[in-house]
Amino acid sequence: MSSEAFDLAVIGAGPAGMAAAATAAEQGxxxxxxxxxxxxxxxxxxxxxxxxxxxxxxxLHHGRSRFERLAARVETSPRIEVLFEHQxxxxxxxxxxxxxxxxxxAADVVLATGSYExxxxxxxxxxxxxxxxxxxxxxxKGNLVLAGRRVVVAGTGPLLLPVAAGLATAGAKVLGxxxxxRIRGYAKHPLPVLTNPAKxxxxxxxxxxxxxxxxxVRSGLMVVEAQGTDFLEAVVVARxxxxxxxRIACDAxxxxxxxxxxxxxxxxxxxxxxxLADGTVGLxxxxxxxxxxxxxxxxxxxxxxxxxxxxxxxxxxxxxxVAAAFARSRARQAAVPDAAAxxxxxxxxxxxxxxxxxxxxxxxxxxxxxxxxLTPDTLVCRCEEVPARAVTEAVEDLGACDARTVKxxxxxxxxxxxxxxxxxxxxxxARRDPTEPxxxxxxxxxxxxxxxxxxxxxxxxxxxxxxx
Amino acid sequence: xxxxGAGMVGAACALYAARAGFSVxxxxxxxxxxxxxxxxxxxxxxxxxxxxxxxxxxxRSQDLWRELDAEGLGESFxxxxxxxxxxxxxxxDHSALRAFAATQRDRGVVAEEVxxxxxxxxxxxxxxxxxxxxxxxxxxxxxxALAVARLLKASRAEVRLGSAVTGLLITDxxxxxxxxTLGEIPARYVVNAAGLWGGEVARLAGxxxxxxxxxxxxxxxxxxxxxIRHKVYSAAYVSDVSSSDAALQSSGxxxxxxxxxxLVGASRERVGLDRTPxxxxxxxxxxxxxxxxxxxxxxxxxxYYCGFRPYLPDHLxxxxxxxxxxxxxxxxxxEGAGIGLAPATGELIAALLAADKPMVDPEPFRPARFxxxxxxxx
Amino acid sequence: MSVDFTFDGRPMTxxxxxxxxxxxxxxxxQSWRTTRFGGKPRGLFCxxxxxxxxxxxxxxxxxxxACLAPVSAGDVVVTQVGDxxx
Numbered sequence: 001m002s003s004e005a006f007d008l009a010v011i012g013a014g015p016a017g018m019a020a021a022a023t024a025a026e027q028g029x030x031x032x033x034x035x036x037x038x039x040x041x042x043x044x045x046x047x048x049x050x051x052x053x054x055x056x057x058x059x060l061h062h063g064r065s066r067f068e069r070l071a072a073r074v075e076t077s078p079r080i081e082v083l084f085e086h087q088x089x090x091x092x093x094x095x096x097x098x099x100x101x102x103x104x105x106a107a108d109v110v111l112a113t114g115s116y117e118x119x120x121x122x123x124x125x126x127x128x129x130x131x132x133x134x135x136x137x138x139x140x141k142g143n144l145v146l147a148g149r150r151v152v153v154a155g156t157g158p159l160l161l162p163v164a165a166g167l168a169t170a171g172a173k174v175l176g177x178x179x180x181x182r183i184r185g186y187a188k189h190p191l192p193v194l195t196n197p198a199k200x201x202x203x204x205x206x207x208x209x210x211x212x213x214x215x216x217v218r219s220g221l222m223v224v225e226a227q228g229t230d231f232l233e234a235v236v237v238a239r240x241x242x243x244x245x246x247r248i249a250c251d252a253x254x255x256x257x258x259x260x261x262x263x264x265x266x267x268x269x270x271x272x273x274x275x276l277a278d279g280t281v282g283l284x285x286x287x288x289x290x291x292x293x294x295x296x297x298x299x300x301x302x303x304x305x306x307x308x309x310x311x312x313x314x315x316x317x318x319x320x321x322v323a324a325a326f327a328r329s330r331a332r333q334a335a336v337p338d339a340a341a342x343x344x345x346x347x348x349x350x351x352x353x354x355x356x357x358x359x360x361x362x363x364x365x366x367x368x369x370x371x372x373x374l375t376p377d378t379l380v381c382r383c384e385e386v387p388a389r390a391v392t393e394a395v396e397d398l399g400a401c402d403a404r405t406v407k408x409x410x411x412x413x414x415x416x417x418x419x420x421x422x423x424x425x426x427x428x429x430a431r432r433d434p435t436e437p438x439x440x441x442x443x444x445x446x447x448x449x450x451x452x453x454x455x456x457x458x459x460x461x462x463x464x465x466x467x468x
Numbered sequence: 469x470x471x472x473g474a475g476m477v478g479a480a481c482a483l484y485a486a487r488a489g490f491s492v493x494x495x496x497x498x499x500x501x502x503x504x505x506x507x508x509x510x511x512x513x514x515x516x517x518x519x520x521x522x523x524x525x526x527x528r529s530q531d532l533w534r535e536l537d538a539e540g541l542g543e544s545f546x547x548x549x550x551x552x553x554x555x556x557x558x559x560x561d562h563s564a565l566r567a568f569a570a571t572q573r574d575r576g577v578v579a580e581e582v583x584x585x586x587x588x589x590x591x592x593x594x595x596x597x598x599x600x601x602x603x604x605x606x607x608x609x610x611x612x613a614l615a616v617a618r619l620l621k622a623s624r625a626e627v628r629l630g631s632a633v634t635g636l637l638i639t640d641x642x643x644x645x646x647x648x649t650l651g652e653i654p655a656r657y658v659v660n661a662a663g664l665w666g667g668e669v670a671r672l673a674g675x676x677x678x679x680x681x682x683x684x685x686x687x688x689x690x691x692x693x694x695x696i697r698h699k700v701y702s703a704a705y706v707s708d709v710s711s712s713d714a715a716l717q718s719s720g721x722x723x724x725x726x727x728x729x730x731l732v733g734a735s736r737e738r739v740g741l742d743r744t745p746x747x748x749x750x751x752x753x754x755x756x757x758x759x760x761x762x763x764x765x766x767x768x769x770x771x772y773y774c775g776f777r778p779y780l781p782d783h784l785x786x787x788x789x790x791x792x793x794x795x796x797x798x799x800x801x802x803e804g805a806g807i808g809l810a811p812a813t814g815e816l817i818a819a820l821l822a823a824d825k826p827m828v829d830p831e832p833f834r835p836a837r838f839x840x841x842x843x844x845x846x
Numbered sequence: 847m848s849v850d851f852t853f854d855g856r857p858m859t860x861x862x863x864x865x866x867x868x869x870x871x872x873x874x875x876q877s878w879r880t881t882r883f884g885g886k887p888r889g890l891f892c893x894x895x896x897x898x899x900x901x902x903x904x905x906x907x908x909x910x911x912a913c914l915a916p917v918s919a920g921d922v923v924v925t926q927v928g929d930x931x932x
Contacts, residue, residue, distance in 0.1 A: 049863020
C-alpha cells in the first residue's frame with residue numbers, strides 16, 4: 001500500500017477507468033487505479049485467466065486490439081500505480097478511498113465502477129443453472145466455460161446479442177434468444193442510429209452469427225418460469241400476458257433485463273443522482289463528468305448506462321478535466337473556463353454516443369407484467385430467502401408504502417448482496433399500482449449502500465485506531 | 469383521538485388507547501417506523517438504567533412486553549427475553565457494577581453476579597481475562613420495525629401515512645383535531661408521538677419541548693449461527709472531574725438476532741441531523757465489539773443503520789398533558805430507549821386520557837417542566 | 847498443465863487461470879452451497895461478484911465468492927451449509 005497521496009484515484013479498471021487513468025497520467029498526474037479484481041478490463045474487456053486459451057477465443061473478444069492498446073497505456077505509464085484486489089468499501093470526503101487493504105488518499109476521484117445486471121424474479125429463478133446474461137458471458141470470457149450445453153438466452157436489451165452469439169460460437173446449443181420487447185422503435189429515431197455506423201455493422205454481424213449457428217431469435221416473449229428440482233431442467237417462455245406458453249428443456253438459462261449503474265460509493269458521499277430514460281438512477285454529471293461533489297467525477301456507466309464507446313470517451317474527458325483543474329489550481333488561474341478542459345470533438349462524440357444509447361435503452365423496459373407471474377412462494381430476495389408472499393403482506397397488511405419499509409419489515413435486500421439483485425423488484429412491488437414505474441426514492445433505497453462491500457470488523461476497527 | 473407519529477411510541481399509544489375504548493387514527497408524514505424506530509436495535513434494557521423514573525417506566529414496560537408476548541404477538545416481532553450480560557474489564561469496575569446493581573435491585577431489577585470463571589457459561593466466545601460481570605435476565609429484545617407494524621395492526625387504528633400534520637385545530641384553548649396535508653381530522657384528543665419532530669408539534673400549540681437529535685450508528689454483520697446468546701456490553705465507571713459525579717460509561721451492546729446478523733450499537737454523537745457517515749465512530753464500535761468477542765474481527769460488517777435519538781435536556785421523556793392546550797398530550801423524547809419504554813408510555817397516555825389511575829407516577833415526565841424557565845433543567 | 851483440488855473430498859482438475867466456480871461448473875458441479883433457511887442448492891448466478899449466491903468454503907474459510915476466487919493447487923473446497931460458520 002502506498003502511503004503517499006495521489007493526484008487522482010480512479011475506482012474501477014474497466015473501459016472508463018482505464019481511459020481516465022491513462023489520460024490523466026499522460027497529462028502529468030500521479031494516478032492510483034484501484035480495482036477489486038486481478039486484471040484490467042472490467043466486464044466488457046474481461047480477459048481469460050492467465051494461461052487460458054481456446055480456438056474460438058479470438059472470435060469472442062472483438063475489441064481485443066483496442067483493449068491491448070489501452071492496457072499498454074496504463075501498464076507502461078510510470079505515473080500509474082495499479083492496485084489490484086483492493087475492494088473499496090467507502091470514500092471519505094477529501095478524498096480517502098477506504099479499501100480492505102487500507103486507505104488510498106487522492107486529491108480527486110473518478111468513479112468508474114460500471115454497472116450490474118437488472119433482474120426480476122420468476123418462479124424457479126433460484127435454481128442452479130439460472131444465470132444472469134452477463135454472468136454467463138463472464139464465465140465464458142473469463143473461464144472459457146459454458147454455462148450449459150443447451151442454453152436459453154432471455155430478457156431484454158442489447159447485452160443479450162453478444163451473450164447468445166458468444167455461447168453459440170463457443171459450442172453451446174442456443175435454443176433461443178427471447179427478447180421480451182417487440183423491437184420496432186429504432187426506425188422512429190433514425191438519426192442517432194445512422195450516426196453510429198459501427199453499431200449498425202455490429203448488429204448485422206450478430207444477425208449473421210445467429211443464422212450461421214441456427215439460433216432462433218424471437219421478440220415479445222419472456223421467461224415466466226424455470227423448472228427443475230435441484231437444478232434447471234426447463235424454462236417456460238410466454239408473452240408478457242402469459243399467453244402462448246411454451247416449455248423448452250435446457251440445462252442453462254442466461255437472463256437479464258438491462259444494466260443498473262453501480263453508484264453506491266458516490267451516493268454515500270452525497271453526490272446528486274438523476275433518473276434516467278431507461279428507468280435506472282445514475283449520478284448527475286456536468287459536461288466535464290463532474291458530480292455535485294467537488295473533485296469527484298463519474299465516467300461511463302456510473303453516469304448512466306451507455307455502453308463501451310461512451311465509457312471510453314467519458315473516461316478520457318474525466319482524465320482531461322481532472323488534469324485541467326490541477327493545472328488551474330497550480331497556476332492559481334481559477335478564472336479559466338471549465339469548458340476548456342476537454343476538446344469539443346470529444347464532447348460531441350460523447351453526446352452522440354449517449355444519444356444513441358438513450359434511443360436503444362428506451363426500447364428495452366422491463367415488461368411490467370413480470371410481477372403477474374410470481375407465485376406466493378417465489379423468492380424475491382435470494383439472500384434472505386424472502387418470498388413474494390411476505391412482500392405482499394408487508395404492503396397490504398402492515399402499511400409498507402415504500403421500498404425502505406418493505407425492506408425493514410421483510411429483510412428483502414438486507415443480505416449479502418445488499419439489494420443489488422432484488423432492489424428493482426422490491427421498488428416495483430412497493431407500489432400498489434402495478435402500472436406505475438418504480439420511483440427514484442424506492443430505487444435509491446437499494447442503491448444507497450453505506451458500505452459498498454462487506455468489511456471485516458477488524459478492518460473497520462483499524463480505521464478508528466489509525467485516526468487516533 | 470389522533471396520534472401523530474407512526475413509530476414505536478405512536479403505535480403503543482394507539483394500541484393502549486384503542487384498548488381503553490378510544491377510536492384512534494394514526495397520522496405520519498412518512499412510512500411506518502420511518503424515524504428513530506426503524507434505525508435501532510430494539511433493546512428493551514433495564515440493566516443500563518440507574519434507579520429513578522426511567523427505570524420504573526422500563527420495568528413496567530418489561531411487564532407489558534411480556535403480556536404482549538403471552539397474547540401471541542411476540543413471535544411476530546421476534547421478541548426474545550434473552551437477558552443481558554454486563555461485563556467488567558477490571559476488578560474495580562466489577563465492584564462499581566456490584567454497587568450499581570445493588571441500587572437497581574431495590575427498585576425491582578433482577579441482577580445476578582457472575583464471577584470471572586463463570587462468564588464462559590453465559591458466553592463461550594467472550595474474550596479471556598475479564599474481571600466478571602452481572603447478568604440481567606429482564607433485558608430483552610424485539611425487531612423494532614416489525615414491533616411497530618404489528619402493534620399498529622393489533623390496535624386496529626386507522627393509519628394515514630404520507631400525511632404531514634401542518635396545524636392543530638384549537639377552539640377555546642382545547643384541541644379539536646389536526647390539519648394535515650391530506651385534509652383535516654377532527655378529534656377530541658391528540659397525542660404527539662412525533663419523536664424527533666415532537667418539538668415542532670409542541671410549537672403548534674405554543675408550547676416548548678426542546679427535543680434534540682443524538683446520532684447513533686448500529687453495525688450489522690453477516691449472518692452467523694447463534695454464537696452470542698445475550699445482550700453483551702462492557703461498563704466502566706468514569707469520574708467526571710468537573711461535576712464530581714460518577715457516570716456510567718458503556719460500550720456498544722453486542723448481540724445476536726434470530727435472523728442471523730450480530731448487531732453492535734450504538735454510538736453516541738451530538739451532530740444535529742447530519743447523516744454523513746463517520747467511519748471513526750463506526751470503527752470505534754467495531755473495536756469495542758472485537759474487544760469483547762475476538763472472533764468478530766474476521767466477521768464481515770455488511771451495513772449499518774444511522775439513526776437519531778430524540779432527547780430532552782434532562783434525559784427523561786415528556787409524557788402527559790400539554791401545558792397550554794387541553795386535550796393535547798405529549799409522548800416523545802425517549803432518546804435511545806423508546807422501543808423499551810413504549811408500552812408503558814402508551815399505557816400511561818391511555819390512563820391519563822381515560823382519567824384512570826396510572827401504573828407509573830407521571831409527575832417526573834410532565835411536559836410542562838420545559839415551559840417555565842425557572843424549572844428548566846440541563 | 848492442470849490444477850488439482852478437491853471438492854467435498856473428491857479429486858477435481860481445473861485449468862490454470864480459472865476461478866473456483868468456473869472449475870466446478872466445468873466439472874459438471876452446478877451447486878456448492880445450501881441456503882440458511884430453505885436448505886436449497888445454489889451455485890453461480892451473476893458471475894461477477896455482485897450477488898454472493900456462489901458462496902463456498904475454501905480451505906476452511908467460509909463465504910468465499912466462487913465466481914471471483916482463483917482456484918489454486920491443493921485447494922480444499924467444501925459445500926457451504928447455511929452461513930458456513932457452524
